[in-house]
Amino acid sequence: MPSLTVDHVTKRYRTGTEALTDVSFAVEPGTLLAVVGHNGAGKSTLLNIVSGLIRPTSGTVATDIGRGRVLWAPQRTMVDWSLTVRQNIELVARLTGTPVAAVDRVLELLDLDKVRSRQAEYISGGQLQRVQIGRALVADAAVYVLDEPTAGLDPAAGELVMEHLRARAAAGSTVLVSSHDLDAVERTASDLVLLDEGRLRAHLPVAEFVRRAGATMKVSVAFAEPMPATMPDRLAAALPAGWVLTTAADRAGLSVQVPLATGLRPVLAWLPPEPRVRDLSAEKQSLRDVYLARYADRAPAPETETVTVQQ
Ligand SMILES: Nc1ncnc2c1ncn2[C@@H]1O[C@H](COP(=O)(O)OP(=O)(O)OP(=O)(O)O)[C@@H](O)[C@H]1O
Secondary structure: OOOEEEEEEEEEOOOOOEEEEEEEEEEOOOOEEEEEOOOOOOHHHHHHHHOOOOOOOEEEEEEOOOOOOEEEEOOOOOOOOOOEHHHHHHHHHHHOOOOOHHHHHHHHHOOOHHHOOOEHHHOOHHHHHHHHHHHHHOOOOOEEEEEOOOOOOOHHHHHHHHHHHHHHHHOOOEEEEEOOOHHHHHHHOOEEEEEEOOEEEEEEEHHHHHHHOOOEEEEEEEEOOOOOOOHHHHHHHOOOOOOEEEEOOOOOEEEEEEEHHHOOHHHHHHOOOOOOEEEEEEEEOOHHHHHHHHHOOOOOOHHHHOEEOOO
């Protein structure tokens, strides 16, 4: 049963901007769901609605989490400036009835030990971001909602936070994060929701999204000696549909680009038995590659592109 159901949610701000249009999807417990899309696509609006901060104009968000709770870290800084780092996190622990020992664990986890007694006003932007994350993570929750949690963090800290969120999801929580860091999304998220101008374009497992977006794999081969002069033409004639072959001018190597879903085995079977392969490498397109190649220019129309998989 889904822990979170977003049903036909539309949000029109008072200014007239329609930030979300008829967005529907459901998330199972144990999912780390990344919400991705261009600036202004509606990610924060969606996360703010899920966390109950703002109300949708129409549609509903339902959480089926029993006695669990939803904890969130917004994009804009929301800390008490007069309190210390530790007190800021402790406040949430007290409000949620969480043992104080959890505060120390979170301080250590987020490398905030050194500034624990410093007032929030006098810490760096990245440390402030960690305090916000600490406030969201200090208590056990059924659903965590974090708006761009890795923005402003150094790479190591960003990795740490994402790994921790993954652990929370693995332990059964539902975790929603918005992020522009598509490499981190690919490494850690199980599923993604792609928003484009307020519309849901895709809701898929990350690997499935990359495949369906037409990702390719480029296999490069270096031979121990040049191919016979007629071989490039023979290879080209036997090339399966959808593959792209490039042979080196000196015939000492070739590269073949295949759909990612094809896998390596058919490529190895297609290679000639001679000359001997000296070196072989395979380079897969990443989520970032396919996003930039396919979605950066916003074509084609959202209606024709939405691919939603019910889980
Ligand atoms: N409080 C508000 N009042 C009016 N319009 C708003 C408000 N908040 C956001 N918007 C508009 O709604 C649209 C979606 O904004 P939102 O902040 O949800 O996008 P986002 O995907 O989170 O963007 P970013 O990647 O830049 O954080 C944008 O056009 C934005 O200008």
